[in-house]
Amino acid sequence: MNSVAAVAVIGSGKMGEILAAGMVRAGAFRADQIFVTDASEQRVAEVVDRHGFRSPGGNLAAVGAAGIVLLAVKPKDVAQVLEEIGPGLGDGHLVISIAAGITTAFIEQGLPQGAVVRAMPNAASQVGEGMTAICAGSRATIEQLETARVILQGVGPVIVIEESYIDAVTAVSGSGPAYFALFAEAMIDAGVTVGLPRSVSEQLVAQTMRGTAALVTDGGMQPVEVRSAVTSPGGTTAMAVGELERAGVRAAVLNAVQAAFDRSRVLRGPSS
Numbered sequence: 001m002n003s004v005a006a007v008a009v010i011g012s013g014k015m016g017e018i019l020a021a022g023m024v025r026a027g028a029f030r031a032d033q034i035f036v037t038d039a040s041e042q043r044v045a046e047v048v049d050r051h052g053f054r055s056p057g058g059n060l061a062a063v064g065a066a067g068i069v070l071l072a073v074k075p076k077d078v079a080q081v082l083e084e085i086g087p088g089l090g091d092g093h094l095v096i097s098i099a100a101g102i103t104t105a106f107i108e109q110g111l112p113q114g115a116v117v118r119a120m121p122n123a124a125s126q127v128g129e130g131m132t133a134i135c136a137g138s139r140a141t142i143e144q145l146e147t148a149r150v151i152l153q154g155v156g157p158v159i160v161i162e163e164s165y166i167d168a169v170t171a172v173s174g175s176g177p178a179y180f181a182l183f184a185e186a187m188i189d190a191g192v193t194v195g196l197p198r199s200v201s202e203q204l205v206a207q208t209m210r211g212t213a214a215l216v217t218d219g220g221m222q223p224v225e226v227r228s229a230v231t232s233p234g235g236t237t238a239m240a241v242g243e244l245e246r247a248g249v250r251a252a253v254l255n256a257v258q259a260a261f262d263r264s265r266v267l268r269g270p271s272s
C-alpha cells in the first residue's frame with residue numbers, strides 16, 4: 001500500500017475514533033487505510049472491531065505505515081508520543097494535531113522532520129456537525145493544509161485560521177457547545193415551570209435550537225434578523241428578550257468567552 005494514502009491515528013480515544021470514522025464516512029479513506037493505536041490494547045481492539053480499522057501494534061509502526069499522522073492524545077501525553085514517533089517520521093509526513101493548547105512550534109521542536117497542522121475541532125464532530133479550525137505550522141505547505149482540511153471535513157466544516165486566533169477559537173467554537181447546551185437546559189427547565197411535561201419541553205427546545213441554527217446557516221439570516229423577525233412590538237417575545245437583556249445575558253456571554261480565552265492562554269503556557 002502507498003503509505004501516503006493511509007492515516008495513523010495515535011490515540012484512539014473519543015476524538016480519535018470520531019475523526020477516523022468521519023474520514024471514512026466522507027470517503028477520504030477506506031477503513032483499511034486507517035491504522036489506530038492507543039495506550040490501551042483493549043481500546044484498540046474495540047475500535048478496530050467497530051470500524052474495521054487496522055492495528056499496526058504501536059505508535060512507531062503506525063507512522064511507518066502511514067503518510068499522515070493524526071495526533072489525538074491528551075495534551076499531557078504529546079511530548080512522550082513525539083519522542084516515540086520522531087524516529088519514524090520523514091520529510092513527507094504530515095502530522096495533524098488536535099491536542100488543545102499544544103502549539104505547532106512545540107510539535108516541530110519535538111519532530112525533526114515532517115510538516116505540522118494544528119486543528120481545533122469541537123464536540124459536535126460526533127454527529128458530523130463539528131466546527132474545526134486549522135492552522136499551518138512553519139513547515140506545512142498549502143497542499144498539506146488542504147489535505148488536512150479535506151480529511152477533517154468528514155466531521156463538519158473546516159475553517160483555515162492564523163495560529164494566533166486559536167485561543168479565541170477555543171473560547172468560541174471549542175467550548176461553544178457547552179454554552180448553547182446550558183441555555184437549552186435552562187429553557188427546558190423553564191418550559192417545565194410554565195407547565196409542560198419535561199419530554200415535550202425537551203423536544204420543543206431541541207428542535208427550536210436546530211431550527212434557529214438552520215435559519216442562520218441555511219437561511220442566510222444574521223442572528224439579529226432572526227430575533228427581529230420573531231419580535232413584534234409589545235408582544236410575548238419582546239417581553240422575554242427585555243428580561244434577558246435586563247438580566248445581563250449579553251454581558252454574561254462576553255465575560256464567559258473572555259474567561260475561556262484567558263484560561264486557554266494560561267493552559268497553553270508562555271513557551272509551549
Ligand SMILES: NC(=O)c1ccc[n+]([C@@H]2O[C@H](COP(=O)([O-])OP(=O)(O)OC[C@H]3O[C@@H](n4cnc5c(N)ncnc54)[C@H](OP(=O)(O)O)[C@@H]3O)[C@@H](O)[C@H]2O)c1
Nearest residue numbers: 011013014015038039072073074075077098099100121123
Ligand atoms: N473532546 C473534545 O471535544 C475535544 C475537542 C477539541 C480537541 N480535543 C483534543 O483531542 C485530544 C483527545 O481528546 P479525547 O477527548 O479524545 O481524549 P481521550 O478520549 O482520553 O483519548 C486519548 C486517547 O489517547 C490514549 N493515549 C494516551 N497515551 C498514549 C500514547 N502514548 N500512545 C497512544 N495513545 C495514547 C489514551 O489512552 P488512556 O486513556 O489509556 O491514557 C486515550 O484513549 C486532546 O488532546 C484534546 O485536547 C478534544
